[in-house]
Amino acid sequence: MGRVGLTTERLVRAGAELADEVGFDQVTVSALARRFDVKVASLYSHLRNSQDLRTGIALLALEELADRGATALAGRAGKDALTALANVYRDYAAEHPGRYAAAQLRLSPEAAANSAGSRHARMTRAVLRGYDLTEPDQTHAVRLLGSVFHGYVSLELGGGFSHSAPDSQETWTRILDALDALLRNWPGE
Amino acid sequence: MGRVGLTTERLVRAGAELADEVGFDQVTVSALARRFDVKVASLYSHLRNSQDLRTGIALLALEELADRGATALAGRAGKDALTALANVYRDYAAEHPGRYAAAQLRLSPEAAANSAGSRHARMTRAVLRGYDLTEPDQTHAVRLLGSVFHGYVSLELGGGFSHSAPDSQETWTRILDALDALLRNWPGE
DNA sequence: TCATGTGCCTAAACCTTCTAGGCAAATGAG
DNA sequence: CTCATTTGCCTAGAAGGTTTAGGCACATGA
Numbered sequence: 001m002g003r004v005g006l007t008t009e010r011l012v013r014a015g016a017e018l019a020d021e022v023g024f025d026q027v028t029v030s031a032l033a034r035r036f037d038v039k040v041a042s043l044y045s046h047l048r049n050s051q052d053l054r055t056g057i058a059l060l061a062l063e064e065l066a067d068r069g070a071t072a073l074a075g076r077a078g079k080d081a082l083t084a085l086a087n088v089y090r091d092y093a094a095e096h097p098g099r100y101a102a103a104q105l106r107l108s109p110e111a112a113a114n115s116a117g118s119r120h121a122r123m124t125r126a127v128l129r130g131y132d133l134t135e136p137d138q139t140h141a142v143r144l145l146g147s148v149f150h151g152y153v154s155l156e157l158g159g160g161f162s163h164s165a166p167d168s169q170e171t172w173t174r175i176l177d178a179l180d181a182l183l184r185n186w187p188g189e
Numbered sequence: 190m191g192r193v194g195l196t197t198e199r200l201v202r203a204g205a206e207l208a209d210e211v212g213f214d215q216v217t218v219s220a221l222a223r224r225f226d227v228k229v230a231s232l233y234s235h236l237r238n239s240q241d242l243r244t245g246i247a248l249l250a251l252e253e254l255a256d257r258g259a260t261a262l263a264g265r266a267g268k269d270a271l272t273a274l275a276n277v278y279r280d281y282a283a284e285h286p287g288r289y290a291a292a293q294l295r296l297s298p299e300a301a302a303n304s305a306g307s308r309h310a311r312m313t314r315a316v317l318r319g320y321d322l323t324e325p326d327q328t329h330a331v332r333l334l335g336s337v338f339h340g341y342v343s344l345e346l347g348g349g350f351s352h353s354a355p356d357s358q359e360t361w362t363r364i365l366d367a368l369d370a371l372l373r374n375w376p377g378e
Numbered sequence: 379t380c381a382t383g384t385g386c387c388t389a390a391a392c393c394t395t396c397t398a399g400g401c402a403a404a405t406g407a408g
Numbered sequence: 409c410t411c412a413t414t415t416g417c418c419t420a421g422a423a424g425g426t427t428t429a430g431g432c433a434c435a436t437g438a
Contacts, residue, residue, distance in 0.1 A: 003384090003385055003386065003434070003435085004385085004386080005385090006385075006386085025214070028424095028425065028426090029425075029426070029427090030424075030425055030426080031425095038386070038387095039386070039387060039388080040425080040426080040427090041386080041387075041388080041389090041427080041428085041429095042385070042386045042387070043386095044426090044427065044428080045384080045385065045386075046385095049426075049427075050425085050426065050427090104343075104347070106347050106348070136354070136355045136359070137363070139353075139354075139355060139360065140355070140359075140360045140363045140364060140367075143341070143344070143349075143350060143360050143364070144337070144341075144360075144364050144367065146340070146344055146349070147336070147337050147340030147341035147344055147364070148333070148336050148337055148340055149340070150340040150343065150344060151335070151336030151337055151338070151339040151340020151341070151343070152332070152333075152336035152340070154293075154339070154340070154343075155332070155335055155336060155339060158293070158295050159295065160335070161332060164328075165325070165328075166325045166328060166329070170325070170329075171328070171329045171332050171333075174326070174329045174378075175329060175332070175333050175336070177376050177378075178329075178333065178371055178375065178376055181371070181374070181376040182367055182370070182371045185370070185374070186367065187366050187367055187370040189363075189366075191403080191417095192403070192404080192415090192416055192417065193416085193417080194416090195416075195417085217393095217394065217395090218394075218395070218396090219393075219394055219395080220394095227417070227418095228417070228418060228419080229394080229395080229396090230396080230397085230398095230417080230418075230419080230420095231416070231417045231418070233395090233396065233397080234415080234416065234417075235416095238395075238396075239394085239395065239396090379438100380437105380438085381436100381437095381438080382435100382436080382437090382438100383434105383435090383436080383437105384433100384434090384435080384436095385432105385433090385434080385435095386431105386432095386433090386434100387430100387431075387432075387433095388429105388430090388431080388432100389428100389429085389430090389431105390427105390428090390429090391426100391427085391428085391429105392425100392426080392427085392428105393424100393425080393426080393427105394423105394424085394425080394426105395422100395423085395424085395425100396421105396422090396423090397420100397421090397422085398419105398420085398421090398422105399418100399419090399420090400417105400418075400419080400420105401416105401417095401418075401419100402415100402416090402417090402418095403414105403415085403416080403417095404413100404414085404415075404416090405412100405413080405414075405415090406411100406412090406413085406414095407410100407411090407412085407413100408409100408410090408411090408412105
């Protein structure tokens with residue numbers, strides 16, 4: 001039996017693909033071993049445990065999302081930037097539902113610190129530079145946008161908006177309009 | 190060995206408690222059997238399978254949430270109603286994190302039809318009666334509120350807003366102010 | 379060409395899910 | 409009250425996932 005050339009990197013990537021195909025909670029060390037046609041124990045030279053694999057997929061997803069966000073925001077401002085960033089999350093979730101689910105994994109403090117989480121916060125702040133908000137309102141707005149993006153995408157992914165009129169795309173567009181209006185006219189205290 | 194008096198009902202309730210204590214994804218038929226000091230196989234007279242248990246917990250959580258919502262909305266309108274319903278979700282998630290996680294479970298179409306899901310949609314519509322929205326804007330607004338409530342609560346539960354200023358309660362209050370302002374001034378097309 | 383280390387292996391323990399079949403306690407009919 | 413039936417929890421066991429320990433062989437660099 002020759003060597004297959006396993007690395008943590010390759011395992012995490014394959015795990016991410018597996019997650020998109022069968023769902024994040026069906027990602028198992030055994031299934032991954034099958035995919036590489038290798039015995040299960042062999043993976044434990046590259047992974048501390050199965051949680052390690054899941055964390056790796058989560059970190060990968062967060063990086064990919066941040067990369068897409070950075071690209072989308074380049075050269076945009078105001079509502080254009082808002083829409084672009086919002087669509088990054090929604091489109092990524094549609095293309096990679098397993099990875100998106102992974103990105104919601106509760107990370108340990110150390111893992112969170114090493115994650116792209118802060119890039120996401122910074123991107124949202126970048127969007128808000130197009131609106132006239134100062135602290136602490138800007139932080140409130142960052143959290144609102146995070147909530148809406150995450151909430152909408154995960155309800156949509158769960159099938160919450162399918163099979164009922166009006167269609168989800170229409171609502172999405174109108175919600176972004178509404179957020180833009182709200183940010184331009186943020187209520188003072 | 191006497192009989193313990195297991196029923197599906199009791200198992201689901203105990204499963205919900207277990208979920209709140211150790212997390213929804215740690216809820217297992219084995220752990221439940223341990224809790225009743227009974228052999229695992231005994232539970233299979235009352236549960237078709239472990240997914241059945243999880244679904245039962247999800248349905249219980251949705252009912253409890255809807256009950257709390259109905260109580261909170263009684264006699265309230267406008268922003269008062271908006272705040273009351275929003276706090277139902279947030280407080281329930283804080284008190285019962287495992288059950289709240291269960292409520293996010295992707296249900297089969299049949300289970301969803303038997304769930305309290307439609308009560309939740311109706312409650313949100315009831316809140317919106319205090320604002321001047323007609324279809325299809327009302328549906329857009331229902332979806333926005335669902336997204337914000339769910340998104341905020343799940344980010345908060347995941348620890349997203351802890352250990353950074355301003356504190357989460359402050360943001361929550363300001364987000365509800367902002368949503369109220371937005372609904373009173375919903376942008377037309 | 380040999381020494382070393384690494385990669386994947388076998389073996390085995392332990393846990394969770396789930397099915398089949400059995401005994402005994404509870405229940406209800408006569 | 410007694411007996412038949414139902415029901416509740418049991419033992420046994422298969423199948424699959426996680427994880428550790430230890431081994432052999434292939435790759436690498438001296």
